[in-house]
Amino acid sequence: MLIHHRSKPSIPSRVVVIGAGGFVGGAIVRQMELDNIPTVGLTRKDVDLLQPDAVDKLKDILQPTDSVVVVSAVAPAKTVTMLMDNLRMVEAVCEALASTPIHHLVYISSDAVYTDDANPVREDSPRAPTTTHGMMHAARELMLELSTQAPVVCLRPTLIYGAADPHNGYGPNRFRRQTKKGEQIQIFGEGEEQRDHVLVDDVARIAALALSHQSEGALNVVTGVSTSFKDIAEIVAKQFDGTVVSQLRPPGPRPHLVHRFFDVTNTCKAFPTFQFTPLQQGLELAKQGES
Template sequence: MLEHLNTHPVKPTRAVIIGAGGFVGGAIYKKLAANGANTLALTRKQLDLLSDGAVEKLANFLQPQDSVVMVSAIAPVKTVSMLMQNLRMAEAVCAALTTNPISHLVYISSDAVYADDANPVNESSYTAPSTLHGMMHAARELMLRGSTAAPVAMLRPTLIYGANDPHNGYGPNRFRRQAEKGEPVTIFGEGEERRDHILVDDVAALVELILAHRSRGALNAVTGVSTSFGDIAHMVAAQFGNRVPVKNVPRPGPRPHLLHRFFDITDSLKAFPNFRYTRLADGLEIAKRGS
């Protein structure tokens, strides 16, 4: 669970967003900038963490009062090569933080760090990733936590959706794009897997709260409501007046080993009692309007 070092919310002196050009990083930057925070957006153009001299370049950007949000990643991680690239990126950030101390660090991790048999999942659940993607985030968490004496917060989102997601992963983002093209919304098998999905705007809002409270610890960015992919597909089709069908297609392989995942959001409610997650139906409408 999170511990708030600021009893009352205070805007950070400066928030440095590493990975501000990406889907999640861009949403965080826009949220902070819209609310008047002093923000430095570092995209790959300003800082390529895999390039020579990245450590020195990042260190030169950093100031002692900075709150750093580390979002930059090559994801989802599907190969060992991608895993190693992500670890080298984190290594560069760790080296820069060791050189130039900061005030606060927030890392955007993933619920993939948790063991598959942790149901329902909460912030105290055992971390035992079963995928390369989860292993990458778990390793980065350890690396970053050990690189700075500043308070560190790990935000672990579940599946993120939103209008500008570039990955087109199975779920709301792909379903919406299929419907926009007039194509059938396709689901594997009966679409029976149940997952929690979070709107990218909610992830950005949580980061803003964590920065304002100078929080440390871990928090799952999850709504607490898990919905089947089949139901999500029908929700998307309904957004388009059911002009497109929902089509069941054979799975390309066996059913996923993690068929369902549910979350206990008690710690989230305690951390930010006034925060309300966007309902999936409302979030799908927001994503449709923004696409």
């Protein structure tokens, strides 16, 4: 459950987004602009968190009244090297925060921090990641929480989709691109695995709400509706007049979980009037954004 240090929302004096050049970071910057919030978007060109000058650069930029969003990551962190790089990146942020007070910190984490058998997943489900990617986010959450006196909120989105997605992982983004190119959508087996997918703009809207309330704690950024990959594929196929085929021999590893569901009660309590974009509508928005 989140604690709101501001029960009534107010506009942060300035938001610094570390990782503004990425898929999620870019969406958060756009949301800040929509909300007329003074924002500094830092990309790798501005501050490369793996370089020795990163700490000093951050110290020069950060002010005590800043709300800071940390979203920069080399993701997904599939290898040990990537894991360690990601930790070093946040180590630089932590070092800067250790000597620079700030107002609030938002960390964009992931639902990969949870144990695989949590069902439905809640914010108090054990943080017991089974992947290097999940371990990376779990470790970064802890590192950041320990490095600042400011309230820290960890937002844990599930599978994110949107026009600018760079990963092209199995799911809405790959399906959309396959059909756009005139290819058939290929699903593993019968595509029966159910997952929750969240539109990147909704992640940004939740981040904006957390910033305006100076929230503290952890919140899953999930819609509460899990849909099978087959159903998603069929929605996308219909949008593009494409077709779906079952692929008996998947090109990569099959998703390790059969289904994943989330309990969204804490979102209902933290942001009662927030409404997630329904999947069909979100897929349509992603299609429009990419065309």
